[in-house]
Amino acid sequence: MMFSVTVQVTHLPGILDPVGATVERALPALGYTNVSQVHVGKTIRLTIDAENVEAARAQCEEMCQRLLANPVIEAFAVSIDDVVPA
């Protein structure tokens, strides 16, 4: 079966988020002074062909560990959005 998967990659707590910090510094210059706690992460959407939802999730978590995220500084969350019978 084909599974539609979304992976959210965020910085681990305590890890610097330079993009978020830059956005947070830039917003007041544009007149937006009421925004705080800006964090910028990655979203990866993909389609995977797997036996079942458990296999799809396990493979996605392995791909995150090996390629999609850097587990030293990033956390990831895998969610299976949709199932498309092959």
Next chain:
Amino acid sequence: MMFSVTVQVTHLPGILDPVGATVERALPALGYTNVSQVHVGKTIRLTIDAENVEAARAQCEEMCQRLLANPVIEAFAVSIDDVVPA
């Protein structure tokens, strides 16, 4: 009131996604031959202090147009996740 907001920024249909294409090419080299349609986008989480949910959403959409996304090549979706009374 304080609103917790998530902005999803994705490429518009037909716009090249070089990061997604690179990931899709890299996965088979790691043994993952069952993955396709890889798209990589940005997720921005922020906290905004606004009168009500409509004002929070309107300001976030304006910030997307001006800074957070590039509307020429990117689509964005603003979702208000949570409300924290100030």
